[in-house]
Amino acid sequence: MARSARRALSSPGPERDTAVQALKAAAAALIAWALAGWWWKAPMAMLAPWTAIFLVQSTVYRSLKSALQQFVVVVMGTLLAAGAGVLTGDTMLAMAIALPATMLFGSYARFGTQGLNAPTAALFVLVYGTYSGFDIIHRFLETLLGAVIGIAVNALVLPPVHSRSVRHLRGRLPQESAALLHAVADGLGDGAYSRDDAQAWHDRARRLTDRVTDLRTARRWSQESYRFNPGHRLRRSAPLPPAADWDFTWDRITHHAEAITRTLAEAGRDRTVLPGPAPRILAELLGAAGDLCGLDDPLDGSDPADDDTDEARRRSRERHEALRRAYAAQDELTSLFRERGDASQDALAAVTADTIRLLADLSTIAGQGPNEANSADA
Incomplete structure (x- = not known):
């Protein structure tokens, strides 16, 4: 007490x-x-x-x-x-x-x-x-x-406004997603990950989807606190909760991460399922994706392309570079999938499809599209 x-x-x-x-x-x-x-x-x-x-x-x-x-x-x-x-x-x-x-x-x-x-x-x-x-x-x-x-x-009298939990969860979700993707990338890059490691990644990914559920609950609570609240403008400044569009995109991102780690956990039973350079390529892709997650600014509701400050331009350049690296690795992974014709196809196909969807949504939060990300290679 x-x-x-x-x-x-x-x-x-x-x-x-x-x-x-x-x-x-x-x-x-x-x-x-x-x-x-x-x-x-x-x-x-x-x-x-x-x-x-x-x-x-x-x-x-x-x-x-x-x-x-x-x-x-x-x-x-x-x-x-x-x-x-x-x-x-x-x-x-x-x-x-x-x-x-x-x-x-x-x-x-x-x-x-x-x-x-x-x-x-x-x-x-x-x-x-x-x-x-x-x-x-x-x-x-x-x-x-x-x-x-x-x-x-x-x-x-100090009308209750519950937006703090929304901002808190929106701040944690990108950072925890970045930490997970970096952990998976490090494990794949070292080439020494085990079935237990892959299962641990999958468990963390499932907890990320729970974070999104918590965010939805917090958002409903926040929205309710503004209903019929004539006095909330009279209290000390409390910023409005960020827009909900961000939540839907991150809902998809966390599900893509869960799908990727589930495939790795299943493939962990037999390391030959992801053959040759596939783990290295996937590590590069997920490392760049983790960088993108860490660069997301969940408390800024503005379009990244509309902000003209030095900090915003720096973050925009870093996002663009991370996207470029991610799509370069994605192209390499897709080429590998097309070349392979053995039993690795099932796992490789699943990972390839999930990473394509993951990068599409990460491009959305970065304010860039796949064509823009790939244009730097031209």
Whole structure:
């Protein structure tokens, strides 16, 4: 706990986000109690801060959705409990009728976690024994007051924006992909890789595809945090999450890497399956592809061809050179595949096809096409 507190105070991150939301929920509850209990002196003033606390959600959209869900279940729980109380005139019998009904009603999937508020609202009615129309209307008004306060505090006071995870994952994915491709290239270039090495590469490639899945989840979370969020422009500057097109390209790149390493893992059972110069050529190709991955700038949403700074021109030259080397190796690998006519064809064909697709997508993120990459050889 002490470590989390230090992180919350020292730098932005999940710990600080959690602390801010907790303090906002407490503030919303205090405001709701001040209005409902101290100023209005409502008969069931507790419902206002109780509602406000639970509606300071992780996103403004979720606060609005939860408010609607909670209001519906509170209304139904209150009405069912009041009806059971009036019908039986006995608290125990009323609970025996109302609680099963409200539990079943609240278990409807569309109500989510707010469904439990239906039996809770029924218990409030039956324990306090207030069934009159005046009391019921007050319950609804106090719940509505707490909902409005909770939503307003969440939307206008440091509204939650979750784009940090997107930027973090987008920064890690190219670097981890580069590290994997370089590791495979080094192993193939040394000529001493084993079946276990190839299987380890394949396992790393599969984890890369999991990174893309995590990125998609983080992007959905980020997009949700901007929905119905009128106050996000009022908080300290938080850059918008990068465009989603990059994600789709890297989804394909990681799957190509997985396919290549799977072929190598299968070929590792018999080293003659990738014969002659094939491992050396593939090592050159994957090494250049790894350089391309490492040169990708995931936090820059601009077109590489449109940036005119010295750093951008340097990176563009390095991308072009890496693409040139990669396509030169690809041409050599394709020629080897066409020349071979033995049992190596199956594995060599698979690797050749996968590397062609890999370089096509890497050309996209580099802002160049195959023709541009090959033009330097002319």
